[in-house]
Amino acid sequence: MWPLRIVRIADRSMEPTIKDGSFVLATFSFFCIRLGDVVLLRHPSSEMLIIKRVLRISDGMVWVEGDNNKESSDSRKFGWINSKYIAGKVLMRF
Amino acid sequence: MTSIRTTVNSILNAADRIFKFEVAYAHCDVPCGIYDPHAAQLSAHTVIRMDMLIADLSKQQNPTAEDRNKMIRCVQIKEQHAEICKSEVRIIWGDYFKPEHIKANPELNELVWNIMHAASKAKQTVDIKNGEELLANVNRFAEIFWKTKGVETKRAKSFYPTEREMVFPKV
Numbered sequence: 347m348w349p350l351r352i353v354r355i356a357d358r359s360m361e362p363t364i365k366d367g368s369f370v371l372a373t374f375s376f377f378c379i380r381l382g383d384v385v386l387l388r389h390p391s392s393e394m395l396i397i398k399r400v401l402r403i404s405d406g407m408v409w410v411e412g413d414n415n416k417e418s419s420d421s422r423k424f425g426w427i428n429s430k431y432i433a434g435k436v437l438m439r440f
Numbered sequence: 441m442t443s444i445r446t447t448v449n450s451i452l453n454a455a456d457r458i459f460k461f462e463v464a465y466a467h468c469d470v471p472c473g474i475y476d477p478h479a480a481q482l483s484a485h486t487v488i489r490m491d492m493l494i495a496d497l498s499k500q501q502n503p504t505a506e507d508r509n510k511m512i513r514c515v516q517i518k519e520q521h522a523e524i525c526k527s528e529v530r531i532i533w534g535d536y537f538k539p540e541h542i543k544a545n546p547e548l549n550e551l552v553w554n555i556m557h558a559a560s561k562a563k564q565t566v567d568i569k570n571g572e573e574l575l576a577n578v579n580r581f582a583e584i585f586w587k588t589k590g591v592e593t594k595r596a597k598s599f600y601p602t603e604r605e606m607v608f609p610k611v
Contacts, residue, residue, distance in 0.1 A: 352455075352461050353462050353464045354452075354463050354464070356463050356464070356465050369449065369461070394465055395463065396465050397464040397465070423535070440452055
């Protein structure tokens with residue numbers, strides 16, 4: 347398995363940081379998530395891969411939100427999620 | 441830097457057409473704001489109707505292949521609609537209801553739990569009482585939903601062959 351992957355971003359909730367249709371280079375796993383990191387994670391109920399920014403961390407749980415608050419469905423909706431759902435950390439965007 | 445990024449983006453776009461990179465969605469769904477318990481109510485009525493038809497078919501002394509086919513289809517539809525009912529209620533409960541709604545309607549979480557179990561029981565059996573229990577809970581769920589929207593409701597006999605009660609918003 348490749349240690350890194352390229353993922354295409356669909357939709358606008360991480361704008362202006364990451365634009366709809368752009369690509370990111372991300373890890374397949376994570377070792378140390380810090381506040382402010384942009385991460386890929388599996389949605390707790392749909393298993394869909396989503397991209398959000400980590401705004402709070404507490405006891406293995408993370409609070410994530412999109413940068414574009416008006417068009418993001420995130421922890422404000424599904425609450426704190428277990429860090430096990432994090433599927434990688436975004437290293438670079440194109 | 442911008443031109444390099446644009447070039448890389450163009451290359452990746454071309455590569456995406458060949459390799460089909462994984463897609464991450466910035467949204468987890470579309471926050472369309474369109475919610476309605478009506479589909480859950482219809483499904484609960486359908487479950488009851490299937491129980492009725494299954495009961496009629498069960499009275500056949502010597503069922504033909506056609507009767508057996510109809511029986512299987514009724515069971516299949518009952519299964520599908522019990523699942524649709526669960527799905528519709530889960531979506532409203534998970535996506536629409538907010539903590540303030542739960543606080544104002546403390547029965548809500550238990551009611552949803554009861555709907556999930558009643559729907560499963562309605563799948564497992566052909567006893568019409570289980571379908572009726574599902575409908576009673578879904579009707580109550582509909583009343584709470586409309587209450588949170590400030591819409592009054594009324595209970596009336598449905599126009600379906602089930603002839604059971606339905607909750608209608610007064611709009």
